Amino acid sequence: MTAETLRAQLLHWYDANARSLPWRTGPAEGAAGVRSDPYRVWLSEVMLQQTTVPHATPYFLKFTARWPTVSDLAAAPDEDVMAAWAGLGYYARARNLLACARAVARDHGGVFPDTEEGLRGLPGLGPYTAAAVGAIAFDLPTNVVDGNVERVMSRLFAVEQPLPAGKPELKRLAGALVRDDRPGDWAQALMDLGATICRPKSPLCDRCPVAEHCAALATGAPDSFPRKSAKAERPHRYGVAYVLTRGDEVALVRRPPKGLLGGMLALPTSEWRAERWSETEALAAAPADAPWRGVGEVEHGFTHFTLTLQLLRAEGDAGEVIWSPRRDLDALPSVFLKAAKAGLTNLL
DNA sequence: GACGCGTGGAA
DNA sequence: TTTCCAAGCGT
Numbered sequence: 001m002t003a004e005t006l007r008a009q010l011l012h013w014y015d016a017n018a019r020s021l022p023w024r025t026g027p028a029e030g031a032a033g034v035r036s037d038p039y040r041v042w043l044s045e046v047m048l049q050q051t052t053v054p055h056a057t058p059y060f061l062k063f064t065a066r067w068p069t070v071s072d073l074a075a076a077p078d079e080d081v082m083a084a085w086a087g088l089g090y091y092a093r094a095r096n097l098l099a100c101a102r103a104v105a106r107d108h109g110g111v112f113p114d115t116e117e118g119l120r121g122l123p124g125l126g127p128y129t130a131a132a133v134g135a136i137a138f139d140l141p142t143n144v145v146d147g148n149v150e151r152v153m154s155r156l157f158a159v160e161q162p163l164p165a166g167k168p169e170l171k172r173l174a175g176a177l178v179r180d181d182r183p184g185d186w187a188q189a190l191m192d193l194g195a196t197i198c199r200p201k202s203p204l205c206d207r208c209p210v211a212e213h214c215a216a217l218a219t220g221a222p223d224s225f226p227r228k229s230a231k232a233e234r235p236h237r238y239g240v241a242y243v244l245t246r247g248d249e250v251a252l253v254r255r256p257p258k259g260l261l262g263g264m265l266a267l268p269t270s271e272w273r274a275e276r277w278s279e280t281e282a283l284a285a286a287p288a289d290a291p292w293r294g295v296g297e298v299e300h301g302f303t304h305f306t307l308t309l310q311l312l313r314a315e316g317d318a319g320e321v322i323w324s325p326r327r328d329l330d331a332l333p334s335v336f337l338k339a340a341k342a343g344l345t346n347l348l
Numbered sequence: 349g350a351c352g353c354g355t356g357g358a359a
Numbered sequence: 360t361t362t363c364c365a366a367g368c369g370t
Contacts, residue, residue: 050364087354090367093368261353302353334355
């Protein structure tokens, strides 16, 4: 009984409170049989992996304006797509995005598969994204479980088992609420609830449409769910970044295709290690024989370590580099854009 | 199952 | 300032 009541209450809430987002078809259109473009749903879902709506939105608008269809994207050069993704982070997503677009164009006639299994077989589509595209674009009754849904389930049922070990149980609980009725809206309603009401911190329980079902609220400390295992602290690493200029141009390199910042343009750097670099060591690792001088340093936080880049600056020449005008530095990942700006500006 | 993989905004 | 984190995926 409570499951059907909960579903009706949440869907009713969604009909009145759904967020308006560039990639979303509203409930009214959905009711009229209008479904969202699978390409736009997929693109938005990939961009939103571990990424906030405000950060992803301008990228989504830029990509869809430049590449309106999956076939357009499939035909784009690698470097154009990587440059357009610069600043959004998790660059393996961009590599898989292109691989997926080309797979759809080559193996599926430019049309996204309309089954969860078919979607799951595409590069970059894991359990969440395949389920989300299936539900939102094709109205398939998939079990869409992201961080929002896990949080909502952990609170509704006051799940004591901490994450990440508790994920299977949370997924099971979510799956028990899926029906053939409005699966796309159901998935988005659950995620909107998590994003706007059932937030990680300071949940707005007094505005929650399903508060009467919430076991966590009944405990008096809903924000203590989901329980989480302690995580390891982030180590610190040091590297030297070399800002070599030739007039208005800056020397860049293309990073190896896999690993950290894989496939992206970058400043030449030394190895990154646990100890700070001495001036002698920094000069020995330089990409060119030039009149290097120290111009300070920048710090940047990655997911699993903090990096200090010691900056050396020189005017000169070098082989094996890509000369790029200063105005094109927005093709760099944030860490190198930050370092390049500091290196070009500092007059230490 | 654990780990590697970005970023910028909020508290 | 520091911490936490936001619609995960691949290995």
